[in-house]
Amino acid sequence: MNTATGDTRYRKVLHNSQRVTWDIDADVIRFRQLDTDCKFLPDSLSLVAQLPFLNQEQQRLFSQVQGRTYAYLFGLIERCINAKVLELGRTHSLGDQTAVAALLKFVQEELKHQELFRRIEKLADRALPPGYRMTTDPDSAAGAMLRKSTWAVLALTCFVEIFTQAHYLHSIRDEDELSPLFKDVFYYHWVEEKQHATLDELEWQRVHDAMQPAAIDAAVNDLIELVHMLDQILQAQASADGDYFCSSTNACLDQDRCNAVKACLLKAYRLQYLVSGAQIERFQHALSSKVTPQQKQRIKAAFAPLIACVASVPG
Numbered sequence: 001m002n003t004a005t006g007d008t009r010y011r012k013v014l015h016n017s018q019r020v021t022w023d024i025d026a027d028v029i030r031f032r033q034l035d036t037d038c039k040f041l042p043d044s045l046s047l048v049a050q051l052p053f054l055n056q057e058q059q060r061l062f063s064q065v066q067g068r069t070y071a072y073l074f075g076l077i078e079r080c081i082n083a084k085v086l087e088l089g090r091t092h093s094l095g096d097q098t099a100v101a102a103l104l105k106f107v108q109e110e111l112k113h114q115e116l117f118r119r120i121e122k123l124a125d126r127a128l129p130p131g132y133r134m135t136t137d138p139d140s141a142a143g144a145m146l147r148k149s150t151w152a153v154l155a156l157t158c159f160v161e162i163f164t165q166a167h168y169l170h171s172i173r174d175e176d177e178l179s180p181l182f183k184d185v186f187y188y189h190w191v192e193e194k195q196h197a198t199l200d201e202l203e204w205q206r207v208h209d210a211m212q213p214a215a216i217d218a219a220v221n222d223l224i225e226l227v228h229m230l231d232q233i234l235q236a237q238a239s240a241d242g243d244y245f246c247s248s249t250n251a252c253l254d255q256d257r258c259n260a261v262k263a264c265l266l267k268a269y270r271l272q273y274l275v276s277g278a279q280i281e282r283f284q285h286a287l288s289s290k291v292t293p294q295q296k297q298r299i300k301a302a303f304a305p306l307i308a309c310v311a312s313v314p315g
Contacts, residue, residue: 007096007099009198010098010099010102010199010202013195013198013199013202014098014105016194017102017105017109017195018105020191020192022192024112024119027188028116028181028184028185029123032180033123033126033127034123034126035181036060036064036128037060038177038178039059039064039067039175039177039178039179040063040064040066040068040070040179040182041063041066041070041172042063042171042172042177043063044171045066045070045171045272046062046063047264047267048063048264050264051260051261053253053257057250058249058250061248062245062261064124064127064128065128065132065241065245066241066268066269067124067179068121068124068128069237069269070272071117071121071124071185072121072134072237073273074117074189075114075138076138076141076142076233077160077230078113078114079114079138079139079141079142080141080142080145080146080153080157081110081157081160082110082111082114083146084146084150084153084154084157085103085107085110085199085203086107087150088150088203089104089107102195102199103199103203106196106199110196116188116189120185123181128248129244129248131244131248132241132244135233135239136233136236136237141229144229145226145229148222148223148226149215149219151208151211151216151223152219152220152222152223152226153226154203154204154207155204155219155226156230157200158201158204160277161193161196162197162277162283163272163276163280164189164190164193164197165194165197166276166277166280167186167272167276168187168189168190169190173187197282204290208290216295217295220291220295220298220299223299224299224302227274227302227303227306228302230273230274234266234270234273234274235266237269238262238265238266238269239262239266241262242261242262242265243258243262245261246258266309267309267310267312270306270309271310274306275306275307275310287299
């Protein structure tokens with residue numbers, strides 16, 4: 001990475017971050033509650049249309065369960081991201097102070113995002129039926145992820161923060177049926193994540209430039225393992241959310257329909273957290289510039305069954 005260009009981009013990110021800073025209470029929550037007369041996630045992300053046996057009220061609850069999990073999983077992943085960014089900031093501490101400042105601002109914002117998602121979880125707990133369960137401890141998950149190479153963690157971080165942009169811009173922003181508070185949560189999340197994605201790209205490239213080919217090859221394996229780890233988290237949560245939804249809905253659903261709900265949830269979570277990001281050109285460009293065609297094929301093969309699951313026609 002060209003040093004002068006890097007310095008300019010860190011400075012620009014820091015400037016933009018300072019310009020869009022917001023407060024959880026004053027700007028986002030503003031004494032509001034989550035409106036259960038509205039959906040939390042749009043149909044394009046929840047895939048509720050694949051469950052034609054659900055009535056309108058059940059469709060709304062289905063989106064609310066997914067919205068709750070969407071916020072919970074972002075908070076979980078950001079626990080890992082924040083720990084890694086703190087580590088990266090130390091590598092700049094005796095060098096580029098603008099980079100240090102930009103990364104520390106990143107850390108402050110990610111801590112704020114985690115607090116925002118905890119606040120939303122409390123509001124969701126108050127608004128929705130009892131019995132919802134989080135299946136993965138954020139600290140344990142972050143610890144497991146952080147045992148992988150920095151290259152791989154930065155690749156996953158970049159991946160997540162790029163698809164965050166796409167979800168808000170193309171699915172959430174213009175959807176009128178969503179809870180106004182839920183939409184605002186992801187609007188304010190988006191305005192800061194824009195800067196984070198740029199820092200991810202800068203740091204990923206910086207780390208990559210200092211690595212030998214053998215280390216990069218091992219890091220590709222780590223990235224594939226991180227994808228599998230995230231999918232295991234999604235599988236567990238989809239199963240728990242299916243049980244919760246089927247026990248909470250007002251109409252009795254037989255076992256076949258409950259199984260269809262669980263399958264749809266897993267498909268939706270894989271779409272949201274894995275497949276949608278893998279198909280975004282910005283991430284593909286960043287990845288392709290760092291890996292060989294053979295390495296890229298290994299990554300593609302890891303995503304293939306997930307893409308096939310999302311593309312499958314409901315039975």
